[in-house]
Amino acid sequence: MMMKNVSIALLGCGTVGKGVIDLLAMNKSLIEEQLDTAISIKKVLVRDLKKYKQMKLPKNIAITTDFEDIINDDEIKIVVEVMGSADFAKNCIESCFLKGKSVVSANKDLIADYGIPLLKLSQKHNVDFQFEASVAGGIPIVRPMYSSLNSNAIEEMTGILNGTTNFILTNMAQQGISYEAALTEAQKLGFAEADPTSDVGGFDAARKIAILATLGFHSELTFKEVSVEGIEKVTQADIQHATEMGYVIKLLAVAKQTNKGISMSVYPAFLQKNHPLASVGGANNAIFVHGNCVGDVMFYGQGAGSLPTASAVVSDVMNVITHFNNQITGKRRYLWREDKKLYSTSRIMSPYYLRMIVDNAPGVLSSISGIFAESNISIRSLIQKDETKEIAEIVILIDSSPNGLVKKALKKVESLDCVRKVASAIRVVEV
């Protein structure tokens, strides 16, 4: 008997698209044996025909620049969207749903902005919409969140979700180089883009934590509700102070749910060296999830890259095909609670590491500590390091205080004549 066959199309043929083509070739028989169904890539949508003719894709794959070629091909049952931009991708995916095609997407920008409306639309049209690769590349986290940790009330998720910034911070620590030098190296090696804002500004991590929080907290959360701070201001001096004090600096994406509400934020943080996330080096990703019954679980692996991301995309495709074969396409239930309550991140407490450049003169410490005392913020330690005759560097650790209060106090500190600048204000995470 001939094996069933499912034809799919790719929208986009960049790093991830190429990975999907490669993976389906590498693991062809293993995948077909599990599904009892063959997968064939029938068409690939690209922007520039010439560029892709050089790639020498397998001959049975047709390359097109016209989305109509794909949407009007009734043989194509699954469309794999691996383009990256949000708006064009959204239009394409909506068209797919209307035509009864299921969609797998690796596009975090899209999912963070339009994930829930698209999921709802897919259910209306009885098709599948899956997006495991949109968070943390190949690490299984999206499906485990809704199909393995679903017996828990999820209370907190803390992740290192951006490989670029983790690569930069790891290199700053290991090689003693500046932020700028580490960024340049990351760009050279292809770990950072020419315009690195989305990564180093924390926006990419913010999109991913919004996706995870949406699933974990059963709430329609969006990227715009994440309080975002990047790593651009982290200096080699901060890294060295962290090392001296037994910490490493990581860009964390944090989502919390308490009875007061949900908060989501992205910020660089001092992590104690024995924290399991502290040893996540290079471009790797990791996510800590705290459920009310399971306790802490962690997922770790490569958060990007061609084949790791393709691993998640193809696993989604296999899932969609299993649903075809069991005739349950579009039947997954998602729970979205109506009463979304947000908790302002400015009210969240944490200790802080502060670094200031001040005049090297008497009375400076007393002025600064006076402001903290007024604000009811208590100082745990204070070290002054003379830089020159005129300038001194002060490093202060303050006890756990509401983030908003700390920011206000720092504005006052910065307005002091004797303070040249507040160079760093980085949260400290204690286990």
Add this chain to the structure above:
Amino acid sequence: MMMKNVSIALLGCGTVGKGVIDLLAMNKSLIEEQLDTAISIKKVLVRDLKKYKQMKLPKNIAITTDFEDIINDDEIKIVVEVMGSADFAKNCIESCFLKGKSVVSANKDLIADYGIPLLKLSQKHNVDFQFEASVAGGIPIVRPMYSSLNSNAIEEMTGILNGTTNFILTNMAQQGISYEAALTEAQKLGFAEADPTSDVGGFDAARKIAILATLGFHSELTFKEVSVEGIEKVTQADIQHATEMGYVIKLLAVAKQTNKGISMSVYPAFLQKNHPLASVGGANNAIFVHGNCVGDVMFYGQGAGSLPTASAVVSDVMNVITHFNNQITGKRRYLWREDKKLYSTSRIMSPYYLRMIVDNAPGVLSSISGIFAESNISIRSLIQKDETKEIAEIVILIDSSPNGLVKKALKKVESLDCVRKVASAIRVVEV
């Protein structure tokens, strides 16, 4: 409209059974909202009625000592088996399948011995059989293995899968106490059983790695095919030598698949301190999986305990109910390949740490090193420490050599008159 209701029964009401009862009460509305179905525990099978009457279970739960009460109750659709022993559990589960009841089991002994025959039987009777909690408690690994990492050829799995031994080894390292003292403490705290053989002998970890390898390698593997070594011979001296050399000692469960075949083994090992598994402390579990596309992924969390294990059990129950609601009960496909090829663990190469007690006399080192030279095993380092005038301790690191060859050479070494005993032979894992 009334919500649907699914009645379930528990076989056993120990730590895990109680956890399931507690979890279903704690997270009742969250679970029901996700499923659009209520779950009610109708009956619980126990051995000793008196004992459980004191537990004050919710009044709507009937307690029985007679399995017939459960098997003949047609209202009960899912049976949760949390007893622990293999043979009685197997009989019960087979009866459930025959009666069209789906089963969720947390019983690693059972799954390791009878997992595949039971899965096949469940499919024959069109019921579900799920067992996420049989490996690593609450950590999602069984379902991710077959539904998220399924796009990969799995090449290796390395896990810390036994909490008891990890607790003992962690305490030996942190408190400088002997194996015996650490075991006694673990028993006092309820982390080890009165007869600890299954844990400290490595058999529990062996059962779990056999289950994971069966799923990951699509091969009908059994516990009996695992080469097993426990931690009973690990001494405080070994721990100290490991620390001095930058290692920690962990009990690893390792399964590998190459084109030469599949090997499975459990053994204590020297792990470099920067290995991600090295920081897994206390009673925690972690599993590293290497897929040919996804690379390394790691799953980490509590491998035992009432609520963490219940988290996995209830997630399985929710899965079964989702299958009921979608009318796909018993339809999950598993791929078992026919051509199981085993690779003898005696042919696997690794460096070794060796510790010997010898006569403090001239010529001893030359006799020992002569035997290694004959066997083509090269010595990386050798340190002699005089214990007394008569006795010396020798610590040797040898380069990567086939395990079988090392064992043979050690037998020869031990037969030397000047060697009092080969106290330790522990594999070294290098990243």
